[in-house]
Amino acid sequence: MIPEHCNNIEEVRVEIDAIDHEIVRLIGRRAGFVKAAARFKKSETAVKDERRVEAVIESKRKLAAACEVSPELVEAVYRTMIGYFVNEELEHWKTLTTK
Numbered sequence: 763m764i765p766e767h768c769n770n771i772e773e774v775r776v777e778i779d780a781i782d783h784e785i786v787r788l789i790g791r792r793a794g795f796v797k798a799a800a801r802f803k804k805s806e807t808a809v810k811d812e813r814r815v816e817a818v819i820e821s822k823r824k825l826a827a828a829c830e831v832s833p834e835l836v837e838a839v840y841r842t843m844i845g846y847f848v849n850e851e852l853e854h855w856k857t858l859t860t861k
């Protein structure tokens with residue numbers, strides 16, 4: 763279904779809900795890999811890895827522009843998501859290093 767083929771608000775919302783389902787599922791999948799990264803890091807600085815965070819943001823800004831989506835929106839979403847994930851990764855890393 764493409765947006766132009768929707769005949770009413772219900773059809774629009776069915777499509778939006780289906781997309782949201784995928785987005786949330788993928789966020790959960792991404793979270794699992796961020797947690798796995800903790801196993802390969804030797805310090806708190808490495809867990810935070812600010813250079814990698816900036817590289818991810820820059821590449822997603824470029825991807826957004828190529829997809830005709832606002833780079834500002836995508837950056838804001840990624841900064842919120844990565845900030846949350848890094849905190850979770852840090853908590854997980856601490857449990858690994860105290861074992």
Ligand SMILES: C=C(O[C@@H]1C=C(C(=O)O)C=C[C@H]1O)C(=O)O
Pocket residue numbers: 795796799808809810811812814815818843844847848851
């Ligand atoms: C997953 C990693 O750990 C953190 C999380 C990142 C992310 O969510 O993309 C990026 C950098 C790290 O601060 C990583 O280093 O790749």
